[in-house]
Amino acid sequence: xxxxxxxxxxxxxxPMAANLLKAGHELNAYDIVPAALQAAEAAGAKAVGSGxxxxxxxxxxxxxxxxxxxxxxxxxxxxxxxxxAEEGALLVDCSTIDVGTARAVGEAxxxxxxxxxxxxxxxxxxxxxxxxxxxxxxxxxxxxxRAKPVLDAMGKNIFHxxxxxxxxxxxxxxxxxxxISMVAVCEGFTLAEKLGLDHQxxxxxxxxxxxxxxxxxxxxxxxxxxxxxxxxxDFQPGFTAAMMLKDLRLSQDAAxxxxxxTPLGAxxxxxxxxxxxxxxxxxxxxxxxNFLRGTR
Numbered sequence: 001x002x003x004x005x006x007x008x009x010x011x012x013x014x015p016m017a018a019n020l021l022k023a024g025h026e027l028n029a030y031d032i033v034p035a036a037l038q039a040a041e042a043a044g045a046k047a048v049g050s051g052x053x054x055x056x057x058x059x060x061x062x063x064x065x066x067x068x069x070x071x072x073x074x075x076x077x078x079x080x081x082x083x084x085a086e087e088g089a090l091l092v093d094c095s096t097i098d099v100g101t102a103r104a105v106g107e108a109x110x111x112x113x114x115x116x117x118x119x120x121x122x123x124x125x126x127x128x129x130x131x132x133x134x135x136x137x138x139x140x141x142x143x144x145x146r147a148k149p150v151l152d153a154m155g156k157n158i159f160h161x162x163x164x165x166x167x168x169x170x171x172x173x174x175x176x177x178x179x180i181s182m183v184a185v186c187e188g189f190t191l192a193e194k195l196g197l198d199h200q201x202x203x204x205x206x207x208x209x210x211x212x213x214x215x216x217x218x219x220x221x222x223x224x225x226x227x228x229x230x231x232x233x234d235f236q237p238g239f240t241a242a243m244m245l246k247d248l249r250l251s252q253d254a255a256x257x258x259x260x261x262t263p264l265g266a267x268x269x270x271x272x273x274x275x276x277x278x279x280x281x282x283x284x285x286x287x288x289x290n291f292l293r294g295t296r
Contacts, residue, residue, distance in 0.1 A: 013064035
């Protein structure tokens with residue numbers, strides 16, 4: 001079992017850390033929120049006072065942070081994780097951030113002689129709690145092989161997407177596709193309501209026809225057809241609208257930087273921007289169906 005430093009114990013990081021503890025790993029944990037740190041301690045982690053302290057005695061350092069600037073702040077500089085981590089430590093950033101930051105921090109780690117991967121996740125809070133997350137990993141083959149046994153304790157599907165930053169690239173492309181398909185499914189069900197077509201009838205037909213997609217068959221945005229979807233619990237979030245908007249904005253920043261044409265991604269980003277701006281940041285992203293109906 002590994003000695004792990006874990007930094008960032010929020011809605012995703014907290015259950016991920018708990019699953020590492022269940023797998024028998026030793027954890028030094030840090031978060032700026034005292035309640036999150038106390039919860040990790042109650043699960044069996046040792047609470048420490050900084051990210052550098054969490055890294056200093058660890059074979060593997062895992063971070064789960066909100067944005068690129070937080071990752072830069074945590075890893076870089078004289079008091080950062082790269083300097084604090086012991087020689088030979090493996091650095092794993094599970095945050096969803098911009099590709100440029102992932103590659104810059106990965107390069108700084110390489111210059112310091114330390115392996116690093118970017119390993120953003122898909123699966124939401126439910127996947128974090130159930131240890132069924134999908135990890136999309138960017139980094140060297142050797143670093144990926146080192147990380148896989150640790151990632152296996154937190155996830156079900158572990159993919160190596162290529163070199164540094166490619167994990168982030170896979171994540172933002174995947175979530176752009178997800179957002180676009182969710183809007184399309186919501187529009188289909190909204191139109192069906194206007195036409196007098198029953199939700200279940202549309203689902204039964206479209207889920208076995210050419211309109212079939214994950215957003216419909218696993219996460220249907222209307223109550224009934226998929227009992228496990230957030231639509232059946234007043235859109236309590238598995239993945240919030242604010243988090244989807246963050247990922248869509250990352251996708252559009254990348255599209256502009258690398259001159260990619262993504263008109264539907266841009267439209268999805270605009271729609272989710274309006275949805276979040278109307279006070280819906282903390283509901284599930286599939287609740288955008290109510291925005292399209294004009295009821296939220």
